Amino acid sequence: MIRPIINNVSVDCVIFGFDNTSLNVLLTKRELTDPESGEILLQDYTMQGHHVLEDENLDDAAKRVLKDKTGLENIFLKQFHTFGDTDRLLKEKDQLWIKTKFPMVLNHVITVAYYSLVDSAKIKPDQQHLDTKWFPVNELPALGFDHERIIMMALDYLRDEIRREPIGFELLPEKFTLTQLQNLYEVILNTSLDRRNFRKKVAHMKYVIPLDEKQKGVAHKPAQVFIFSRDVYDRTKKEKLDFSI
Amino acid sequence: MIRPIINNVSVDCVIFGFDNTSLNVLLTKRELTDPESGEILLQDYTMQGHHVLEDENLDDAAKRVLKDKTGLENIFLKQFHTFGDTDRLLKEKDQLWIKTKFPMVLNHVITVAYYSLVDSAKIKPDQQHLDTKWFPVNELPALGFDHERIIMMALDYLRDEIRREPIGFELLPEKFTLTQLQNLYEVILNTSLDRRNFRKKVAHMKYVIPLDEKQKGVAHKPAQVFIFSRDVYDRTKKEKLDFSI
Numbered sequence: 001m002i003r004p005i006i007n008n009v010s011v012d013c014v015i016f017g018f019d020n021t022s023l024n025v026l027l028t029k030r031e032l033t034d035p036e037s038g039e040i041l042l043q044d045y046t047m048q049g050h051h052v053l054e055d056e057n058l059d060d061a062a063k064r065v066l067k068d069k070t071g072l073e074n075i076f077l078k079q080f081h082t083f084g085d086t087d088r089l090l091k092e093k094d095q096l097w098i099k100t101k102f103p104m105v106l107n108h109v110i111t112v113a114y115y116s117l118v119d120s121a122k123i124k125p126d127q128q129h130l131d132t133k134w135f136p137v138n139e140l141p142a143l144g145f146d147h148e149r150i151i152m153m154a155l156d157y158l159r160d161e162i163r164r165e166p167i168g169f170e171l172l173p174e175k176f177t178l179t180q181l182q183n184l185y186e187v188i189l190n191t192s193l194d195r196r197n198f199r200k201k202v203a204h205m206k207y208v209i210p211l212d213e214k215q216k217g218v219a220h221k222p223a224q225v226f227i228f229s230r231d232v233y234d235r236t237k238k239e240k241l242d243f244s245i
Numbered sequence: 246m247i248r249p250i251i252n253n254v255s256v257d258c259v260i261f262g263f264d265n266t267s268l269n270v271l272l273t274k275r276e277l278t279d280p281e282s283g284e285i286l287l288q289d290y291t292m293q294g295h296h297v298l299e300d301e302n303l304d305d306a307a308k309r310v311l312k313d314k315t316g317l318e319n320i321f322l323k324q325f326h327t328f329g330d331t332d333r334l335l336k337e338k339d340q341l342w343i344k345t346k347f348p349m350v351l352n353h354v355i356t357v358a359y360y361s362l363v364d365s366a367k368i369k370p371d372q373q374h375l376d377t378k379w380f381p382v383n384e385l386p387a388l389g390f391d392h393e394r395i396i397m398m399a400l401d402y403l404r405d406e407i408r409r410e411p412i413g414f415e416l417l418p419e420k421f422t423l424t425q426l427q428n429l430y431e432v433i434l435n436t437s438l439d440r441r442n443f444r445k446k447v448a449h450m451k452y453v454i455p456l457d458e459k460q461k462g463v464a465h466k467p468a469q470v471f472i473f474s475r476d477v478y479d480r481t482k483k484e485k486l487d488f489s490i
Contacts, residue, residue, distance in 0.1 A: 008251060009329075009355055054353060058329035082327040082357045084254075084303035108299060110254055110355070112327045 012049035017120030029131035117170035257294035262365030274376035362415035414473035
């Protein structure tokens with residue numbers, strides 16, 4: 001059964017992954033070549049997105065895009081902003097792309113943007129589309145449409161959220177070391193944290209549980225591994241009523 | 246010149262106002278009567294909203310709605326979430342309303358929701374549409390569509406934001422007393438704050454400036470008045486790099 005699309009509304013997903021040294025975004029290559037000369041007319045990257053279907057809720061559209069592009073289900077996904085500037089598809093290269101590939105698309109498309117957090121090791125090469133790859137957020141390639149703006153805003157939301165909610169764990173493997181956890185915070189917040197203070201802080205987090213188990217596959221001094229429990233977090237968090245402005 | 250609308254995308258504004266005792270939302274009455282019998286078929290309230298125009302940015306659509314409904318410009322306005330469930334217009338009373346009044350409207354309309362903060366004294370009766378009035382957020386009337394859900398989510402965002410950014414001042418007159426400011430925080434956060442601690446905290450806020458001036462129009466013991474300076478806030482705020490999870 002063909003499910004018709006809403007041709008002026010889309011969802012886009014900023015998929016963040018962490019590889020222990022950088023925070024990355026999953027992007028898909030966009031390329032146009034001249035059918036006669038073979039000359040490359042356009043080559044850049046875009047995020048994963050698609051039009052919303054007529055009988056589809058927004059969140060379901062975002063989940064569908066994620067599953068199509070990464071094979072993953074039930075991963076962290078949060079709507080953060082909707083972009084609808086009238087000029088967002090009007091750059092010359094974007095118009096060339098649309099007119100060649102998607103002549104039915106309108107010039108004013110409103111996109112509901114989500115960001116997603118994944119353990120990048122979970123996206124195995126064979127699950128990736130051929131031209132999809134990770135880029136560090138601070139070394140983005142040329143991007144289509146307003147996708148650079150969308151990614152930068154997603155990063156602002158992520159930085160804000162990670163200071164208040166334990167969402168960083170979504171970017172780590174199930175079992176992680178404290179060094180990995182510290183790296184994650186340092187990379188996302190773009191700062192360096194004192195190792196001793198960091199460990200003291202984590203020791204007070206009842207929801208970061210040490211296991212009687214060490215890291216595997218490392219040559220020297222394997223470190224202790226930990227798991228994060230959302231159950232424990234939800235049941236022990238204190239409502240902060242105070243305002244900190 | 247008629248500017249055509251995008252018939253499946255709208256903006257809705259949750260307009261919050263504060264009257265020193267409660268946090269209120271501005272709502273407009275929606276009523277349908279049977280043209281023959283005069284019987285009331287439908288009576289409830291909705292937020293202020295309208296379709297986005299084809300040549301209009303989303304933020305401009307929200308500003309236009311605010312200006313049309315309140316006469317106000319340049320007031321605090323923030324996009325917080327987009328609602329696009331396929332069933333959001335399908336309740337029987339909403340279908341009756343749409344089919345009677347707006348037969349061109351589709352069944353799947355995506356609405357980009359904003360919240361706005363105003364000093365409610367600024368909305369004078371003559372600027373209000375006849376059937377527009379303030380309701381306390383904890384005593385909302387029957388509402389159309391998914392507007393109750395939208396208002397409740399706006400309230401969550403407001404409560405979250407007011408603990409981190411000095412946006413509460415938008416709800417107060419330019420000159421306010423510390424009692425007014427404390428009331429505001431108590432009402433929005435739904436808690437009571439210790440008066441001495443509150444004043445100590447405010448004394449550390451360089452951007453809350455005491456004036457050599459007292460309240461006017463009160464019978465006894467007029468209190469000192471203060472102003473909020475965003476300029477001072479922006480130039481003195483400290484980046485909180487630490488995470489508090």
